[in-house]
Amino acid sequence: MKENKYEDDAFFAEYSKMSRSVDGLAGAGEWHAFRKLMPDFSGKRVLDLGCGFGWHCAYALEHGAQSVVGVDLSHKMLSRAKEMVRSPKVQFIQTSIEDYPYPKEAFDVVVSSLALHYVADFADICRKVYDTLAPGGEFVFSVEHPIFTAYGTQDWYRDGAGNILHWPVDGYFTEGLRHAVFLGQDVVKYHKTLTTYLSNLLKTGFFLTAVVEPEPDPTMLELPGMKDELRRPMMLLVSAKKPE
Template sequence: MQYHGSSAYDQSVFLKAYLARRHRPNSPNNLIERPIMLELIGEITGKRVLDLGCGDGRFSADLIERGCCFYEGVEGSLQMVQEAQAHIEAHSSSIQHISMEDWQPNEASVDLAVSRLAVHYLRDTHNLFTKVYHALREDGEWIFSVQHPLLTASMKSADIGRARTDWIVDDYFENGMRSEPWIGEQIVKYHRTIEDYIQGCLKAGFSILDLREGKPIKALFEDEAEFARRLRIPLFLIIKCKKNP
């Protein structure tokens, strides 16, 4: 069976396995992607933040610690929403149980919009980017991460089913649906090139402020072999944009 969007996270066995994997000590999300996201976000004292595809909501603690005055999460999985509600500070946060496709923005209501490793689940990014643009206030910023297009281009390496010693890149310019074997299930993602992500942001009205591919920082790794392995291919693409007037 193939799972689209956030539907896999409403399967209890999958969710339990995902959370254990996601929060393991050597998770590349924690050692590579999260530090870059926080660097690009910077200080956000007094700002309202929107988190699209917020998952278990634990990122809200980072954002509130950095001074955001209100955190709003959007999440399509009911089980993830329940996880998030256990982690967020109720007085300064809210979680909407709605998919990113169905979410409708309040005009000029937030200062910063973020999304961590969720946009690649969407068939239509133009609609999302346009909605984010309208949700942001003047000079608002949009920062998101996706699985790196070198990985989503082909699932031939993912089919190996073990720690990879090399990676196959194929069909890079063939955009569209991919079905990835992951944590015992088939998860649908959508491949786009780096150029496609950049052009999508520009067409929605954003200017590009920064782009990162997640080069590992040795000081963050306790396992030297893991650090060496993560130097071989980028796992993440992180883009920072600004709303043009």
């Protein structure tokens, strides 16, 4: 996560053109499913890890959150978030997910959207999130699916004419660093198996409340390339709860 690619002007410019950057949660292909995992935010203290432009911070505030802390390593991301989410109830902090101090039992909900596959040690984050949640607190996150991250290139295997043949899956049980091309640049991510994600939550003391491999929103299937997203899972959505 400490590779701060979003500070690169060219990379950030391309990211800013993505539908999820322009249209917010409505432009995210997984939002129709991720939204169903969102807890009741009324009166809750919320922490957003890897908050980006602050879309989930805004959603929590709109649904009654008492306070929201958004954490992100990118100055450019947080500058945009501060422009978009103007409320005395929100605080944005520039730091990495790994280095945030995680005050004990300071939050009721921890949310993270497509950020934890940039973190090498998921077990460590599970412990930190567990400690910062009050009893009964909820942890809801999305990551790139292990089938999507396993091979590393994150691109379809094609024939000589460029036609899609299949999605490559190899080295699945070899966890760790992967180099992927995203928005035309090399980006470092960390592959983890499904077992690693789920078992670490359970070992830490959470109990699982939902595990979802979302299909694309049916309303988006006519967008270019979207039907191919039905051929393999791209994302994994999880919600877990700390016992009372």
